[in-house]
Amino acid sequence: MQNKEYNQKVINLIEYVKGLQLKLDGKELYINYKEDIENVKPQEVFEIFYSLLDEGSTPEEILVFLDKVINAFYKSLLNYGWEKPKNDDFLLDLLNENEALVKKTDEIKIIMKETNLELKKEKLLPKIKELLEFNDHYLKKENILFPYMEKAMTKFQGLSIMWSLHDLVRKEIKNTIEILNDVSSDEQRVNISIANLFFGILGIKKKEELILFPSASEVLSDDDWYEMHKQSLEYEFPFINKHKELLEEKVDIFENSKFKTETGELNFEEIQMIFNALPVDMTFVDENNKVRYFTRPKDRIFPRSPAVIGRDVKNCHPPQSVHIVEEIIESFKNKEENTAKFWINVKGKLILIQYFALRDNDGNYKGILEVSQDITEIKELNGERRLLKWSNND
Numbered sequence: 001m002q003n004k005e006y007n008q009k010v011i012n013l014i015e016y017v018k019g020l021q022l023k024l025d026g027k028e029l030y031i032n033y034k035e036d037i038e039n040v041k042p043q044e045v046f047e048i049f050y051s052l053l054d055e056g057s058t059p060e061e062i063l064v065f066l067d068k069v070i071n072a073f074y075k076s077l078l079n080y081g082w083e084k085p086k087n088d089d090f091l092l093d094l095l096n097e098n099e100a101l102v103k104k105t106d107e108i109k110i111i112m113k114e115t116n117l118e119l120k121k122e123k124l125l126p127k128i129k130e131l132l133e134f135n136d137h138y139l140k141k142e143n144i145l146f147p148y149m150e151k152a153m154t155k156f157q158g159l160s161i162m163w164s165l166h167d168l169v170r171k172e173i174k175n176t177i178e179i180l181n182d183v184s185s186d187e188q189r190v191n192i193s194i195a196n197l198f199f200g201i202l203g204i205k206k207k208e209e210l211i212l213f214p215s216a217s218e219v220l221s222d223d224d225w226y227e228m229h230k231q232s233l234e235y236e237f238p239f240i241n242k243h244k245e246l247l248e249e250k251v252d253i254f255e256n257s258k259f260k261t262e263t264g265e266l267n268f269e270e271i272q273m274i275f276n277a278l279p280v281d282m283t284f285v286d287e288n289n290k291v292r293y294f295t296r297p298k299d300r301i302f303p304r305s306p307a308v309i310g311r312d313v314k315n316c317h318p319p320q321s322v323h324i325v326e327e328i329i330e331s332f333k334n335k336e337e338n339t340a341k342f343w344i345n346v347k348g349k350l351i352l353i354q355y356f357a358l359r360d361n362d363g364n365y366k367g368i369l370e371v372s373q374d375i376t377e378i379k380e381l382n383g384e385r386r387l388l389k390w391s392n393n394d
Helices: 002-021 026-032 042-054 059-078 089-111 117-152 154-181 187-219 222-232 268-277 319-333 376-380
Strands: 258-261 264-267 281-286 291-294 339-346 349-359 365-374
Touching (some): 002 059, 089 117, 089 187, 117 187, 154 187, 154 319, 319 365, 349 376
Antiparallel strands (some): 258 264, 281 291, 349 365
């Protein structure tokens, strides 16, 4: 009986949210679904938004009315009782980063009281640039926490909505920096950009603590939390001190096994060393669109964590670019294309990203190899170098 009531409750909440999406009268909708709204639980929020995504709504469409929904659910979510996992190092790091973020935004609020516009812009600029460091907080969620939750339950595919929020904040930080650097930007423009940035970045914090973290604590095991913490140590910890390193576990790589071909033979340790020595990031996605393997070169261009193994590749990319990933896969599967390439600027570096269709001896599609490479220095090469020089600066 309880399960049936739960299902009906979620169905009612879905109808309420659809009403908001259609811009129906908010007060009337609230009255109609008042009891369910005032008893909503964090995991039920994921059920609601997963239903909308499953019916064809995009994360961008949902963002338009998302905060209206969260505001309606706020009191119930705030009063919801949940327990942190026993192995809570990873969760505490994320919570502490959030608290440190609030201190940074409070410092910015004080500067906003400055009456001299030029002086205000001058003081604000380094503080806003500091917020770029918070990207690692989002990367740890996207590359570690999200994959674990997606594997736990289908409804957590709705995390793509939060990823879209991350991307909006990334854009707002860059936009605010541009405005502060612009000598022609007036006070109104500065104030609006800061307000939009605060709305986005602090809004994500609220959604994490009301919905994401309680849900994750309820569905993930202590082993999951331990593994996530271990993987998080490869990232930066914005505005807080990093936890102590965990003892590195040696993985059995079958040193006595051999990979033999007509061109020679290697053991598995040698294969791993060769892959990781290549100046490229490589990721293998199988014919079922699941991430199966990635290399770990010394300087990875794009962060990858073991949590992504087994994850659907479309969930490894920002929601705005998923359609491109799907188009590449379909073109490779249909044998229309064998390669695709892009080049983008990342932190002052020119990055070449290439996708290669993998086929067996009979031409059957077996997956994709993604290869990313920093080609900044390669692009600048000219003439010849025939003499040995160890320094790249020469």
